[in-house]
Amino acid sequence: MNTFKIFVIEDDPFYGELLRRHLALNPDNEVFLFKSGKEALAKIHIQPHLVSLDYRLPDLSGMEVLKRIHASFPEIPVIIVSGQEDINTAVELLRMGAYDYFVKDDHTKTRLWNATNKVRENMLLKNELSELKKEVGKKYEFANILKGNSEEMQRIFRLMSRATKTNITVSISGETGTGKELVAKAIHYNSDRAKKPFVAVNVSAIPNELIESELFGYEKGAFTGANTRKIGKFEQASEGTLFLDEIGEMDISMQAKILRVIQENELTRIGGNTTIKINPRIIVATHRNLAEEVQKGNFREDLYYRILGLPIELPPLRDRGNDILILAKFFADTFCNENALLPKTITKEAQDKLLTYSFPGNVRELRAVIELGCVMSDGDTIEASHINFNSTNSLSNFLLEETTLAEYSRKIIRYFLVKYNNNVTLAAKKLDIGKSTIYRMLKNNEL
Amino acid sequence: MNFNNNKKTSVMSETNLFNLDKLRSYVGNNNADVKDMIALFLEIIPAQKQKLQNALKKSDWGTLNYISHQIKPSLDILGLNATKEKARAIESLAKTGNEEEVIRKFVTELCQELDAICKNLRTEMEKL
Numbered sequence: 007m008n009t010f011k012i013f014v015i016e017d018d019p020f021y022g023e024l025l026r027r028h029l030a031l032n033p034d035n036e037v038f039l040f041k042s043g044k045e046a047l048a049k050i051h052i053q054p055h056l057v058s059l060d061y062r063l064p065d066l067s068g069m070e071v072l073k074r075i076h077a078s079f080p081e082i083p084v085i086i087v088s089g090q091e092d093i094n095t096a097v098e099l100l101r102m103g104a105y106d107y108f109v110k111d112d113h114t115k116t117r118l119w120n121a122t123n124k125v126r127e128n129m130l131l132k133n134e135l136s137e138l139k140k141e142v143g144k145k146y147e148f149a150n151i152l153k154g155n156s157e158e159m160q161r162i163f164r165l166m167s168r169a170t171k172t173n174i175t176v177s178i179s180g181e182t183g184t185g186k187e188l189v190a191k192a193i194h195y196n197s198d199r200a201k202k203p204f205v206a207v208n209v210s211a212i213p214n215e216l217i218e219s220e221l222f223g224y225e226k227g228a229f230t231g232a233n234t235r236k237i238g239k240f241e242q243a244s245e246g247t248l249f250l251d252e253i254g255e256m257d258i259s260m261q262a263k264i265l266r267v268i269q270e271n272e273l274t275r276i277g278g279n280t281t282i283k284i285n286p287r288i289i290v291a292t293h294r295n296l297a298e299e300v301q302k303g304n305f306r307e308d309l310y311y312r313i314l315g316l317p318i319e320l321p322p323l324r325d326r327g328n329d330i331l332i333l334a335k336f337f338a339d340t341f342c343n344e345n346a347l348l349p350k351t352i353t354k355e356a357q358d359k360l361l362t363y364s365f366p367g368n369v370r371e372l373r374a375v376i377e378l379g380c381v382m383s384d385g386d387t388i389e390a391s392h393i394n395f396n397s398t399n400s401l402s403n404f405l406l407e408e409t410t411l412a413e414y415s416r417k418i419i420r421y422f423l424v425k426y427n428n429n430v431t432l433a434a435k436k437l438d439i440g441k442s443t444i445y446r447m448l449k450n451n452e453l
Numbered sequence: 454m455n456f457n458n459n460k461k462t463s464v465m466s467e468t469n470l471f472n473l474d475k476l477r478s479y480v481g482n483n484n485a486d487v488k489d490m491i492a493l494f495l496e497i498i499p500a501q502k503q504k505l506q507n508a509l510k511k512s513d514w515g516t517l518n519y520i521s522h523q524i525k526p527s528l529d530i531l532g533l534n535a536t537k538e539k540a541r542a543i544e545s546l547a548k549t550g551n552e553e554e555v556i557r558k559f560v561t562e563l564c565q566e567l568d569a570i571c572k573n574l575r576t577e578m579e580k581l
Contacts, residue, residue, distance in 0.1 A: 020494050020527040027486055028479045062522060089525055110526045115479055 009036040010126050011054040015046045015071065016087070017063050021110075025058060025087075028115060029122060043071040050075055054082060056105075056125045058118060061088035061095070069099060076103055083125050087114060139201060146195035151188050153336050154329035158321040162189070165318050170197040175268075175313050178291040180320030183370030186291040187251060189318060194247040199287055202246030207239050210255035217260055219276055222267070228277020240273055243286035253313065254294035254305060265309045288313065323365040323372060330360050333369060337376040338388060348386055352379075355390035363395055371395075419444060420453050471570065472532030479530065491574055494527060502567045509560045517560065518547035536566045 012029055014037055016022030026039045038054065040046035043066035046057075057075060061068035072084050083105035086096075096107040105125070108117050144150065148163050169176045170193055178186045187206060194204045212220050219228075223238030239248060250256075256264070267273045268288060272281050290313050299305035323330060334352055342349050352360075356379070365371050379392040409417075422433040423444070430448075434441040447453045473487060480486035501524050508516035521543040528537040539559055546556050 018523050018526055020490070020497050021530065023493055024476070024479050024490060024530060027490075028481075031481045062519075064519075089522055110529070112475075 010034050010056070010122075010129070011052060012037045012122065013040060013046055013049075013052075013054040013057040013059075014038070015040045015043060015057065015063065016060045017041055018060075022060075025118070029058075029118070032122075034126070035122070042066070043068075043074075047071065047074055050078060053079060055129055056122060057082060057084040058087050059084050061086050061090050061099075069102065072099065072102060072104055085118065085121055087118065143195050143200055146188075146192045148192055148196065151192045152185060153333050154326055155332065156321075156326045156329045158326055159329060162318060162320065165316065166193055166196075169193045169316050169318070173197075173199075173287045175287075175315030176289045176318060177296070177314050177316070178289065178318045178320065179295070180291075180293065181322050181366075181368055182293050183365075183368030184320035184322060185369055186293075186320060187249065189320065190247070190249040190251075190289040190291065193289060194249075194287070197247075197287070199246050203243055204247050204249065205239050205243035205286075206249040206251060208251045210252040214257045214260070217257070218263065221264065222273050222275055224276035225278040228275070232277065235275070238273070238275065240267060240284050240286060241282060244284040246286060248286040248288055250288065250290045252292055253290040254292035254296055254299055258304070258306065261306045261309045265306065265312060268309075268312055288315075323368040324363075330365070330372065331357055333372055334360055334376050337373045338380055341377045341380045345380075347380060350380055350383055350386050350388050352388045353390065356388050356393050359390045359393045416447070416452055419447065423453065471573065475530050475532060488578070491578060494531065495571055495574055495578070497527070498524070498567050498571055502564050505560055506564060509557060512550070512553070514547040514550035514556075517556065518544050521547065521563070531570075533570060536563065536570065539563050539566065 010032075012035055014022055014025045014029070016025060016039070019041065022039050022041065026037045029035050029037045038049065038052070040049070041064075043063045059068050059071055063071065066074075068086055068088065072086070075082055075084055080103070084103075086099050086104050086107045087110060088095075088107070089110050090096075099107055106117075106121055108114050108121075148166060152159060152162065166189060176190070176193060178189050180186055190206070191204060194200065207220065209217065219236065219238070221238050221240055223236045223241055224232050226232060226235045250264075267284075271285060272283050274281055296305055296310055296314075300307050300310050323333075331352070334357075338350050338352060341347070360372070360375075367374070375393060375395060376388070378394060379388040382392040382394075383389065419433065419437065422436055423430070426432040426436070430441050430444050434444055444453075476487055476490055480490065501520055504520050505517060507513075508520065521540040525537050525540050525544070528534075528540060540563060543556060543559050543563060546552050546559070550556070
């Protein structure tokens with residue numbers, strides 16, 4: 007770990023030296039000893055991690071030194087170590103922001119040692135948190151989160167970039183699996199609000215009777231089972247971003263309530279009387295066409311216009327051309343890396359197979375297909391045979407191939423023959439066609 | 454007194470009992486540090502005693518209050534409780550200067566005690 011810098015400001019040279027040597031018993035500590043407040047203030051630019059400050063100094067009072075340190079560096083913890091046993095002074099110093107107040111007595115050594123360890127641990131946790139936040143930030147850089155060179159994606163990147171510069175509400179639409187939540191996170195982590203919370207709520211996953219308490223919170227005793235106060239998602243996301251996924255599924259009576267909260271930037275917890283000011287940035291997403299839902303009377307028009315903000319419509323994967331191959335390579339590399347497998351390349355045949363598929367599950371489905379392909383492949387290539395599509399919407403995929411009726415017929419017969427272990431009689435019976443038809447096609451190598 | 458072991462180390466003089474256990478605990482029971490700290494104490498205290506005497510001559514109660522306050526923790530670290538309490542009494546009386554005779558008596562006694570403490574500590578130092 008880096009050196010933990012401690013200032014000891016103490017006018018008694020003996021006691022000061024004693025504290026210096028004591029704190030230096032921990033080799034991670036670098037202790038600086040000062041005999042006056044002014045000497046210490048002249049070196050405060052070193053930015054110690056902790057200050058041990060004698061209250062009574064020859065030049066300045068401890069209170070004055072505390073004020074001046076915090077005027078420049080309010081985050082530096084200052085512990086007052088004093089011969090004064092005046093409770094009023096202690097309270098005043100703590101009120102002014104002193105980290106702690108120790109009277110010089112038999113417990114000083116232990117208290118100072120423990121406080122130093124506590125501050126060091128906090129510092130390490132803060133550093134760790136800061137590093138993690140940076141990592142998260144990197145993870146959500148546009149280029150890392152959304153792969154693709156297609157014109158469609160370049161247009162999306164430009165819109166996202168605009169969204170990060172203001173607090174405008176963003177409405178993201180797109181088929182399932184197109185990455186709506188990833189886009190919301192990328193906007194949040196690239197905006198001024200990156201250090202504040204990103205709170206995601208999947209509206210469709212919360213029963214109607216619970217959604218209000220989830221979003222607005224409640225006071226203790228608001229209803230049976232409300233044993234403690236609960237802070238709602240709007241409050242949690244205050245100063246950060248609230249992502250309301252599948253907002254199109256929200257009950258119409260609830261829509262009126264959130265409209266008021268979004269418009270007024272204030273809410274009242276269930277069972278509470280106090281109005282709480284909030285300031286979340288709102289990003290919504292839906293797989294529905296909200297304009298149509300408004301026409302049908304399923305979605306409030308006023309809320310629609312309030313949340314529309316900057317609309318970002320994510321294209322389905324099948325419309326993104328070569329992006330499929332870019333994403334496939336990315337998913338294969340990531341999966342192999344995470345699972346300690348040798349890197350695998352995707353053969354031309356496998357690529358062609360990917361490019362002709364419709365991907366109703368979009369990027370999410372592509373990822374699953376590629377990960378399965380990595381598992382099925384023994385060597386360093388993913389072959390066409392390793393690419394298996396398991397879309398639940400197989401009929402629509404089948405039709406999306408847009409082939410000839412003759413080819414469709416052949417595919418269907420092949421499917422039934424495989425299913426019934428090449429029992430021609432059974433396959434013909436199931437399809438209500440003559441056996442001779444199948445035999446003829448087999449003879450002519452049409453199957 | 455033996456500076457080279459961990460046994461409880463204390464010396465009784467006519468007026469003071471000093472005890473190095475607390476000092477040892479602060480410096481991780483390191484003998485070299487203990488010696489350094491006693492040497493520092495012997496360097497500082499005579500100067501502080503001189504300041505007390507000068508202040509007393511000038512009836513400078515502010516300085517008396519400050520110096521007596523300042524030396525208390527050092528006395529405490531060496532287990533010199535009786536002397537520390539005398540310094541505390543001077544600190545308190547010197548806030549107002551109302552009881553001049555008592556102050557004079559206490560300061561004189563404190564200076565004598567500091568002399569005796571230093572003498573004892575020097576004797577111990579010579580044995581090192």
